[in-house]
Amino acid sequence: MKVTKVCCQGCGADLQIDESIRYVTCNYCHVQLEVVHDASVTHTRQLDKIERTSDQLASNLKVIALQNDLERLDREWDHLRGSLLSRDKNGNVSEPSLTAAIIGGSLFAGSGLFCIAAGAVQGSGALAFFGLIPILISIYLYIFETSKASDYQDLQQRYTSYRRKLTKRINDERVG
Ligand SMILES: [Zn+2]
Numbered sequence: 001m002k003v004t005k006v007c008c009q010g011c012g013a014d015l016q017i018d019e020s021i022r023y024v025t026c027n028y029c030h031v032q033l034e035v036v037h038d039a040s041v042t043h044t045r046q047l048d049k050i051e052r053t054s055d056q057l058a059s060n061l062k063v064i065a066l067q068n069d070l071e072r073l074d075r076e077w078d079h080l081r082g083s084l085l086s087r088d089k090n091g092n093v094s095e096p097s098l099t100a101a102i103i104g105g106s107l108f109a110g111s112g113l114f115c116i117a118a119g120a121v122q123g124s125g126a127l128a129f130f131g132l133i134p135i136l137i138s139i140y141l142y143i144f145e146t147s148k149a150s151d152y153q154d155l156q157q158r159y160t161s162y163r164r165k166l167t168k169r170i171n172d173e174r175v176g
Contacts, residue, residue, distance in 0.1 A: 009033060009046040023047070059173050066170045073166065077159045084152050096152045101145035108138035 002019040010031030017024055017035060019042070024033050032047040085093040094100075112134035119128025 004042050006033075006035060006042055006044045009044050009049075015044070063170055063173050066166055066173065070163065070166045070170070073159070073163060077163075080155065084148070084155070096145065096149040098146055098149040098153070101141050101149050104145070105138040105141035108134040108141065112138060 003016050004019050006015050006017055007013070008015055008026040008029065008031065010026055010033070011029035013026060013028040015024065015026060015033075019035075019037070022035055024035060024044075025031070026033060033044040034047055034050075036043055036045055084096060086096055087093050112131045115131030115134070116128045117131075119125065119131060
């Protein structure tokens with residue numbers, strides 16, 4: 001058995017070790033050491049430091065994976081959102097809005113009812129009949145536009161909460 005003297009990387013103590021042994025524990029500070037034989041010197045390397053570095057690496061990889069998830073989520077939401085936005089004839093885009101659908105629906109319903117009432121007062125069947133058109137539009141707005149708007153709100157909420165969770169996990173991983 002060839003004994004050699006190395007310095008503990010944990011506490012600096014001189015350690016007498018058997019050269020054939022690769023892993024030792026320092027009796028002074030109880031740190032685990034790897035004995036490294038280079039061409040000219042034998043030295044020690046602290047093992048939990050190596051583990052810490054690989055933990056750090058794993059954590060970095062996790063952050064990268066999470067960031068990729070986040071980017072994909074944003075892309076998918078952008079795509080989905082684009083398909084749900086309403087576009088007017090001037091090319092202006094707007095989110096489907098519950099308030100707008102209800103106000104629009106009420107305005108059409110009001111003018112329809114006004115036409116029907118006016119037609120009844122004047123004894124004009126044609127005027128009363130024309131009143132049906134805004135009524136039909138208001139029914140359409142109430143049923144389809146409001147459900148579109150609430151679907152949109154639903155999706156947006158799910159996207160936002162999932163995004164918040166991902167962002168939190170990325171921050172936790174960075175701190176930890
Ligand atoms: Zn030591």
